[in-house]
Amino acid sequence: MDVKIGLECHAQLLTKSKLFCSCSTDYHDSKPNTHVCATCLGLPGALPVVNERAIRYGMKVALALGCEVQEEIIFYRKNYYYPDLPRGFQITQYDFPIAFNGLVRIESGGGDGGKEREIRITRVHMEEDPGRLVYIGTIDTAKYSLVDYNRSGMPLVEIVTEPDLKSPKEARIFLGKLRSTLEYLGVFDGDLEGAMRVDANISLEGGDRAEVKNISSYKGVERALSFEITRQKNLLRRGLKIQQETRHYDETRGITLSMRTKEFEHDYRYFPEPDLVRIRISDRIEEIKREIPELPDEKKKRFTSQYSITTEHANSLTYDINIADFYEEVASKIDMKLSATWIADVLKGELNYRSISMREASKRISTADFVAILRYLKDGVITERGATEIMREMLDRGGVKPEEIIKSKGLASIGSEEIEGAIDKVIKENEGAVEDYKVGKKEALNFLVGQVMKHTRGRAEPKEVRRLLVGKIESEF
Numbered sequence: 001m002d003v004k005i006g007l008e009c010h011a012q013l014l015t016k017s018k019l020f021c022s023c024s025t026d027y028h029d030s031k032p033n034t035h036v037c038a039t040c041l042g043l044p045g046a047l048p049v050v051n052e053r054a055i056r057y058g059m060k061v062a063l064a065l066g067c068e069v070q071e072e073i074i075f076y077r078k079n080y081y082y083p084d085l086p087r088g089f090q091i092t093q094y095d096f097p098i099a100f101n102g103l104v105r106i107e108s109g110g111g112d113g114g115k116e117r118e119i120r121i122t123r124v125h126m127e128e129d130p131g132r133l134v135y136i137g138t139i140d141t142a143k144y145s146l147v148d149y150n151r152s153g154m155p156l157v158e159i160v161t162e163p164d165l166k167s168p169k170e171a172r173i174f175l176g177k178l179r180s181t182l183e184y185l186g187v188f189d190g191d192l193e194g195a196m197r198v199d200a201n202i203s204l205e206g207g208d209r210a211e212v213k214n215i216s217s218y219k220g221v222e223r224a225l226s227f228e229i230t231r232q233k234n235l236l237r238r239g240l241k242i243q244q245e246t247r248h249y250d251e252t253r254g255i256t257l258s259m260r261t262k263e264f265e266h267d268y269r270y271f272p273e274p275d276l277v278r279i280r281i282s283d284r285i286e287e288i289k290r291e292i293p294e295l296p297d298e299k300k301k302r303f304t305s306q307y308s309i310t311t312e313h314a315n316s317l318t319y320d321i322n323i324a325d326f327y328e329e330v331a332s333k334i335d336m337k338l339s340a341t342w343i344a345d346v347l348k349g350e351l352n353y354r355s356i357s358m359r360e361a362s363k364r365i366s367t368a369d370f371v372a373i374l375r376y377l378k379d380g381v382i383t384e385r386g387a388t389e390i391m392r393e394m395l396d397r398g399g400v401k402p403e404e405i406i407k408s409k410g411l412a413s414i415g416s417e418e419i420e421g422a423i424d425k426v427i428k429e430n431e432g433a434v435e436d437y438k439v440g441k442k443e444a445l446n447f448l449v450g451q452v453m454k455h456t457r458g459r460a461e462p463k464e465v466r467r468l469l470v471g472k473i474e475s476e477f
């Protein structure tokens with residue numbers, strides 16, 4: 001059954017002040033309702049003033065997504081009543097948004113083997129964020145809810161796609177690519193809570209579309225969509241009709257709930273915001289184009305050719321701009337393929353395991369530290385296992401240097417003499433296994449290598465142990 005998914009992605013822009021007032025946007029660690037003024041509280045008589053930087057950021061996003069930026073923009077009032085919207089309308093854009101018709105390329109299989117797909121961007125526009133409702137309990141059981149207006153008036157750029165996505169997984173990959181691009185532009189921080197919120201339209205062949213509102217995590221998007229597809233399929237199977245409606249995604253329970261039947265555009269009574277003038281933006285396009293840095297796709301291409309690394313590594317290293325920068329710094333000082341392997345395959349895994357970002361990690365493990373670890377490894381001072389152990393220790397403790405860990409944990413690898421000593425001991429203690437190997441039971445060798453590794457407390461390279469062990473046993477034949 002064909003699935004069609006379209007997304008409306010709302011991303012908070014990293015300006016210093018809100019979209020229409022001078023309140024600070026740095027509210028994430030503050031008490032509720034401490035970053036507010038007459039304008040973002042919607043008090044009578046308060047007038048909005050447009051934040052120029054927010055518009056420039058919005059244009060940057062539109063250009064990076066390959067959109068056609070328009071001549072001028074006009075803000076509109078979108079009228080609806082909700083407690084998080086004290087004015088009774090949201091200032092947004094309608095007929096005259098920043099841009100139309102963009103394109104984002106994604107690799108739908110993820111990684112190397114995936115085939116490239118093009119997802120069309122319908123439009124990019126600016127709007128203000130409403131306040132935040134805090135439910136005590138869950139949305140359908142809460143006896144009351146609280147409102148925090150710190151978020152009210154935050155600048156959002158809304159990116160609307162055509163219904164080109166074919167699966168929840170593609171939606172997640174698209175969002176990852178979008179996040180990566182916005183972070184490259186320096187206008188967005190995906191680590192901030194609620195920085196990206198998504199509404200998704202989903203329809204199955206032959207059904208009406210349902211909209212799932214306000215999904216606020218990247219993982220949530222895939223889960224919410226999967227749930228919704230199953231729900232719709234079950235309805236169709238029972239011969240029921242899928243209602244055109246708006247549903248809410250309950251993150252903790254992983255389900256979608258009906259909120260209200262869908263509004264239609266005319267319900268919002270859009271009209272131009274009379275307190276703001278139309279803004280001509282076309283004369284800034286060239287200037288802003290020049291500010292756009294190298295984007296993920298270009299960087300990926302450059303990495304593959306400049307550092308002769310695999311596409312898979314280039315993909316993995318360029319996804320997060322902070323990892324890309326870290327890699328380039330390390331690769332300028334030491335073997336670029338070795339750096340790629342250790343950053344893409346080992347370091348990234350350790351970061352995922354600890355759920356910390358590269359930006360946080362680089363406070364505990366600098367590029368100089370990383371180069372030092374790889375140099376010790378190359379020079380045979382430590383084993384691969386030792387190198388991993390040092391990285392783990394640095395990430396967990398912070399404020400320690402590789403040399404200290406090598407000393408305190410006794411990670412310095414041992415010479416072949418010491419390895420041979422251990423091998424002799426293991427051969428003597430495990431005659432049965434040695435005999436097994438001699439009569440062709442290959443798995444006995446793995447056991448013996450393991451025993452030697454145990455004796456040397458992991459300070460020998462397994463490959464070297466295996467080579468010496470085989471030599472020794474065979475010389476005894």
Ligand SMILES: [Zn+2]
Binds near residue numbers: 018023038039040
């Ligand atoms: Zn304000």
